[in-house]
Amino acid sequence: xxxTLFRKIIRDIRWPFLGVCLLLGTIQIIRAMITYRITVExxxxxxxxxxxxxxxxxxxxxxxxxxxxxxxxxxxxxNKPEHMQTFGFVDPGxxxxxxxxxxGRGSALAAEMERGTMELLLAQPIARWQIVGTHLVVDxxxxxxxxxxxxxxTWVGVTWMELETIDVAAYWGAVFNxxxxxxxxxxxTTAIAVMSRTRWQVMSLAISIILxxxxxxxxxxxxxxLKPWRFLSLFHYYQPQGIILYQRWKSVVHLGYxxxxxxxxxxxxxxxxxVAACTYGWAFWRFTHRDLPAPL
Numbered sequence: 001x002x003x004t005l006f007r008k009i010i011r012d013i014r015w016p017f018l019g020v021c022l023l024l025g026t027i028q029i030i031r032a033m034i035t036y037r038i039t040v041e042x043x044x045x046x047x048x049x050x051x052x053x054x055x056x057x058x059x060x061x062x063x064x065x066x067x068x069x070x071x072x073x074x075x076x077x078x079n080k081p082e083h084m085q086t087f088g089f090v091d092p093g094x095x096x097x098x099x100x101x102x103x104g105r106g107s108a109l110a111a112e113m114e115r116g117t118m119e120l121l122l123a124q125p126i127a128r129w130q131i132v133g134t135h136l137v138v139d140x141x142x143x144x145x146x147x148x149x150x151x152x153x154t155w156v157g158v159t160w161m162e163l164e165t166i167d168v169a170a171y172w173g174a175v176f177n178x179x180x181x182x183x184x185x186x187x188x189t190t191a192i193a194v195m196s197r198t199r200w201q202v203m204s205l206a207i208s209i210i211l212x213x214x215x216x217x218x219x220x221x222x223x224x225x226l227k228p229w230r231f232l233s234l235f236h237y238y239q240p241q242g243i244i245l246y247q248r249w250k251s252v253v254h255l256g257y258x259x260x261x262x263x264x265x266x267x268x269x270x271x272x273x274x275v276a277a278c279t280y281g282w283a284f285w286r287f288t289h290r291d292l293p294a295p296l
Contacts (some may be wrong), residue, residue, distance in 0.1 A: 007092070009108070013142070020101055021146055024094065026152030031088035032157025035184070039081045052079050076241065081163045088154060089174050089240040099210050102179030102182055105139060106189020107202040118241070128288045132190070136280055147178040151211050169180050180272035181238045185210070187279030189236075190216045194287040227254045228261075234275065237268040 046055060056078070076083045088094065109132070155168045189206045196202050214234035220230035231235045231253040242248035250265040 001134045001137045002130045003263075004034050005126070005131065006137060009134065009138050013105075013138075016104075017142055017146075021149040023176055024146060025149040025156070027091060027094055028088045028150055028153030029157035029160070031085060031091070031162060032161045035081050035084040036161040036163060037082055039079060041108075043079050047079070053058075060142065075246070080165070082166045082199060083245060084164065085154065085158065085166050086241040086244050087172075089150065089171075089178065089244075094150075095214075095235075098182060099185065100179075100206075102185035103189050103203055103206045103210070105135075105142075106186045106206065107193050107199050108135060109190065109283075110193040110196050110202040111199040127237070129284055132280075133192070134285050143179050143182045143186075146182065150178065151175050170244050172283070173243040177238060177240045177243055177272075180269045180276070181234060182281070183232050183276035184272040187276040187283070190283045191279040191286070194283045202203045228256060230254070231266070233252060233277070234272060237266070237271045239268060243268070 043052075043055075076086070078084060106120055149170050151168065151174075154171055157163075158166045158168055163253050187203065188209070192205050193199075193202045216226060216230055217233045217235040220226040220233075220236075231251075235252050236253075239248065239251060249268060250266050251271075254263040255262045255264065
């Protein structure tokens with residue numbers, strides 16, 4: 001790691017980082033307010049007239065069946081606060097924030113090369129591996145802080161709304177799942193960045209891959225032919241709700257079709273960490289061996 005470069009990166013990202021942390025924490029507080037409204041005020045009144053099971057059939061009946069497959073994939077029950085609060089970790093807005101941050105951080109190397117500042121930096125007495133290593137150290141510091149703001153926001157919201165049935169301690173497993181996903185996405189984007197000189201090329205390719213992985217995870221729950229390919233998506237190993245509620249630390253991987261189908265249980269967090277290690281490792285190797293043209 002290079003201390004001077006480290007301070008520069010921290011200075012460049014400090015305000016976006018603080019904004020993202022504040023946003024992630026606020027979303028968890030808002031989620032607690034929504035949880036209180038639905039589970040304490042709305043559903044109890046509805047269940048006086050309609051049983052919970054009948055109400056769910058009305059909501060998810062007919063064409064709404066696919067919503068039940070997606071939303072209740074982890075056995076979520078809408079009348080329980082401890083179940084509803086977990087949506088704060090899988091909210092689409094939260095996932096989008098994750099992806100934007102990871103693409104931005106991972107493409108930082110390409111941005112330096114695009115502006116020509118990378119060549120000027122390498123003209124100083126600094127090894128190439130120190131550049132990638134410094135970015136890695138920044139990610140090792142900022143990602144845990146982002147995940148901690150989420151559990152802090154959950155604690156604030158749960159305490160404020162007096163949702164006594166929710167055990168915030170159960171969310172620590174989800175925090176590690178968040179960290180592993182972010183490191184894997186940043187590592188993947190960094191691996192792309194070290195092969196390019198244009199940030200837009202990196203961002204375009206990273207967005208395309210992330211979108212394909214998201215669609216694979218989404219459609220794989222509905223389309224049988226896609227189910228064996230869901231293991232290729234990093235989001236398949238991001239299942240914090242199962243960790244929080246049922247201590248499910250492994251994702252189910254289906255390989256093959258019909259009678260030849262084979263089912264494996266793959267650890268979620270170790271798999272994401274392995275992807276992060278491999279992609280960062282490739283970035284280290286590729287960046288130290290690639291040819292960088294001189295500025296001008």
